[in-house]
Amino acid sequence: MTMLDIQRVLNQDRLLRALTGLNRKAFDELLDSFSLLYEQSRQSQPRQRAVGGGRKARLLSTQEKLFFILFYFKCYPTFDLAGIIFDLHRSQAHEWMHRLQPILEQTLGKQLALPERKLTSVEEFVVRFPEVERVMIDGTEHPIQRPKDPQQQQRNYSGKKRRHTRFSLGSSRPRQASAGIE
Structure with a gap:
């Protein structure tokens, strides 16, 4: 099974907007902050296995990780569907969403672009x-x-x-x- 061709999507502005809600320029600007915060979050977590151990990653670059989380929030697929699209098991799609969501929120918060989610009155x-x-x-x-x-x-x-x-x-x-x- 092959994963969605993210590079193809990134090269077509209309497709990128349809799947993430952002154009290429906005995606690239967000990627810089997201990459920095993602690397900081990785350094704060101790490794469970030695380098090279464990299952081989499907979302290799921070660009792919950012695309995954933006796609998830734009389209809200089930974890089964997200797993099929990104060639992951549904539990991995769930784990990536929960791992990347706070990083995206922190990134958008730093750029003052985080939407107000819940107004109760x-x-x-x-x-x-x-x-x-x-x-x-x-x-x-x-x-x-x-x-x-x-x-x-x-x-x-x-x-x-x-x-x-x-x-x-x-x-x-x-x-x-x-x-x-x-």
């Missing part, structure tokens, strides 16, 4: 993005069984659907409604 959102005046949330109403409790009935009743529903965010169903937060 509207107040946090307002503090983080004070200039935003209006937000559109994409979601879907799913029918639920009518609750027995009158307060729950009132809270879950949808006048739009004339039934009891639960609103969920980020659904990929065809019928989607938008709700504004002001």
Whole structure:
């Protein structure tokens, strides 16, 4: 079985963008910081085996490692699929993802490009993005069984659907409604 031809992908900007979300210039800039932090992380971990011992590596260069972790976060394949694409066992794909994720986060954090992942309330959102005046949330109403409790009935009743529903965010169903937060 052969691994994905990473050099071919790196030479085609459209393909690189599709698989990692970055163009070649951005990838190369990120690679410098990533390589430095990866080498620092290797020096802080003691070796389990002598040099040359153990299974032969599939992701040889830091360029391949960076491509792997960017591909993982862009496409979110299962570890089975990532293993097939990169010629790894699924457990190795899992291990590489967990080993490389903190290095990527640290690299992006140093470049001030790390996205805010979890906002738990509207107040946090307002503090983080004070200039935003209006937000559109994409979601879907799913029918639920009518609750027995009158307060729950009132809270879950949808006048739009004339039934009891639960609103969920980020659904990929065809019928989607938008709700504004002001």
